[in-house]
Amino acid sequence: MDAGGVFAVANPRGSGVFGRAWHEAGRQATKPNTWKDFIACAEWLVKAGWTRPGRIAIWGGSAGGILVGRAMTERPDLFGRAMTERPDLFGAVVASVGALDMVRAELTPNGVPNIPEFGTRTHEAGFRALLAMSTYHQIRDGVAYPAVLLTHGVNDPRVEVWHSTKTAARLLAASLSGKPVLLRLDYEAGHGVGSTKRQTFDEVADVFAFALWQLGMPAYQPKAAGRR
Numbered sequence: 001m002d003a004g005g006v007f008a009v010a011n012p013r014g015s016g017v018f019g020r021a022w023h024e025a026g027r028q029a030t031k032p033n034t035w036k037d038f039i040a041c042a043e044w045l046v047k048a049g050w051t052r053p054g055r056i057a058i059w060g061g062s063a064g065g066i067l068v069g070r071a072m073t074e075r076p077d078l079f080g081r082a083m084t085e086r087p088d089l090f091g092a093v094v095a096s097v098g099a100l101d102m103v104r105a106e107l108t109p110n111g112v113p114n115i116p117e118f119g120t121r122t123h124e125a126g127f128r129a130l131l132a133m134s135t136y137h138q139i140r141d142g143v144a145y146p147a148v149l150l151t152h153g154v155n156d157p158r159v160e161v162w163h164s165t166k167t168a169a170r171l172l173a174a175s176l177s178g179k180p181v182l183l184r185l186d187y188e189a190g191h192g193v194g195s196t197k198r199q200t201f202d203e204v205a206d207v208f209a210f211a212l213w214q215l216g217m218p219a220y221q222p223k224a225a226g227r228r
Helices: 020-024 032-047 064-073 110-120 125-133 162-174 197-214
Strands: 057-059 092-096 147-153 180-188
Touching: 020 147, 032 064, 057 064, 064 092, 092 197, 147 162, 147 197, 162 180, 180 197
Parallel strands: 057 092, 092 147, 147 180
Antiparallel strands: none
16 A cells, blocks of 8 residues: 555455355355456446556455456456456456365365365266366466466465466466466465464565556566666
């Protein structure tokens, strides 16, 4: 905010902030409501004059990786049409220890405890729900995706680091925008629990510097070659 930006917090369906019914409306087969609500929040910020398309950075962590990843890969434009070849509502996307491949997540040590929340791939309805919320599987070739920063602790026991590494590789291969896809790995961290203050502050600084760079804040732009 001191740098001239606006900070907004969304509580879409699937969160617990408004009670059990609100949570139930964004889990398993109803999970798409989560990113639909999130996109609606972003569009409202545009319509209310707080920002404009391409000047919004979104950030989610852990299961919030589902939220920001699917908001990036599927959104209507401001007039309600299907996603165009350039999903330009968002200028930057950050997923921290994000759950990005939900089809394979069940096979990890922490996957089974999450079945009640996300569902299981062992039957068709569950598989379809997981596929719908899986960012990795929704990335399309030839789309101009926004700039993306994926941060992860290599020793993460809750969301394995390959969620971020394989998604970074897929985005690099698929996107036509030419915007950066960056992977920030901390080899001495996990899911964030147990990180030192220095580790936490360093990561947050990188996240905000990335967002302000991609949103065009003058103080965060690279200096022209040969100039001091």
